[in-house]
Amino acid sequence: MTGSPVFDEAFREHLADLIAWRRDVRRFRGDPVPEETLKDCLALACLSPSVGNSQPWRFVRVADAARRAAVVANFSRCNEEAAERYPDERAAAYRRLKLEGLREAPVHLAVFCDEETQVGHGLGRATMPEMLRYSVVLAIHTFWLAARARGIGVGWVSILDPAPLSAILAVPAAWRLVAYLCVGHPQEEHADPELVRHDWQQRLAPESLLIER
Numbered sequence: 073m074t075g076s077p078v079f080d081e082a083f084r085e086h087l088a089d090l091i092a093w094r095r096d097v098r099r100f101r102g103d104p105v106p107e108e109t110l111k112d113c114l115a116l117a118c119l120s121p122s123v124g125n126s127q128p129w130r131f132v133r134v135a136d137a138a139r140r141a142a143v144v145a146n147f148s149r150c151n152e153e154a155a156e157r158y159p160d161e162r163a164a165a166y167r168r169l170k171l172e173g174l175r176e177a178p179v180h181l182a183v184f185c186d187e188e189t190q191v192g193h194g195l196g197r198a199t200m201p202e203m204l205r206y207s208v209v210l211a212i213h214t215f216w217l218a219a220r221a222r223g224i225g226v227g228w229v230s231i232l233d234p235a236p237l238s239a240i241l242a243v244p245a246a247w248r249l250v251a252y253l254c255v256g257h258p259q260e261e262h263a264d265p266e267l268v269r270h271d272w273q274q275r276l277a278p279e280s281l282l283i284e285r
């Protein structure tokens with residue numbers, strides 16, 4: 073990297089487009105994600121901010137068919153349990169939603185937080201230890217935008233039981249699941265969220281989310 077880059081108006085417009093067009097993707101084409109592209113997105117994700125520069129994110133690529141099948145079974149169980157928690161009409165609407173792309177996505181990334189990392193020497197998290205997990209979420213969002221900028225879709229699946237999933241993936245006991253990401257070329261592009269299009273939840277007005285004190 074040479075001197076500090078110049079972010080002009082054209083760049084700011086493209087960045088706004090990238091942020092606005094980043095979708096949670098649940099439908100994928102079968103074509104593979106180039107290894108170089110995946111590595112570039114992961115490298116950018118690793119530039120994300122983290123409390124005490126602890127970099128607690130751990131990306132586990134799940135390629136093994138038996139492990140993937142176990143993750144799908146985990147999702148299916150949790151998804152049915154989630155549906156049952158809603159009253160009839162909302163439960164019916166819930167069951168119409170597609171909330172994962174596990175069977176179609178060529179790349180599965182389980183993203184964990186290493187809760188026992190000593191990197192960063194505990195700085196910034198004595199009173200709020202959850203800052204480690206928040207740091208992982210930032211890396212996920214960076215990965216999400218980097219992927220979108222390369223025409224790659226990402227879908228976050230959280231309708232999962234984390235404990236058996238960690239056992240399925242045989243990760244260290246100190247690693248806590250933050251996200252299970254489906255990654256691949258999206259089948260379609262949309263300017264608005266699927267949950268908005270399917271009338272599950274509209275977007276809130278940004279001005280309603282800023283409180284002055």
Ligand SMILES: Cc1cc2c(cc1C)N(C[C@H](O)[C@H](O)[C@H](O)COP(=O)(O)O)c1[nH]c(=O)[nH]c(=O)c1N2
Pocket residue numbers: 094095096097098170171172228229230231264265266267268
């Ligand atoms: C922490 C967290 C967890 C989940 C999600 C997101 C985040 C941030 N999202 C995606 C979510 O539904 C989506 O971001 C919103 O509906 C907004 O749509 P866009 O992401 O703008 O397309 C998500 N989507 C889904 O289909 N299944 C899921 O389990 C989850 N879980």
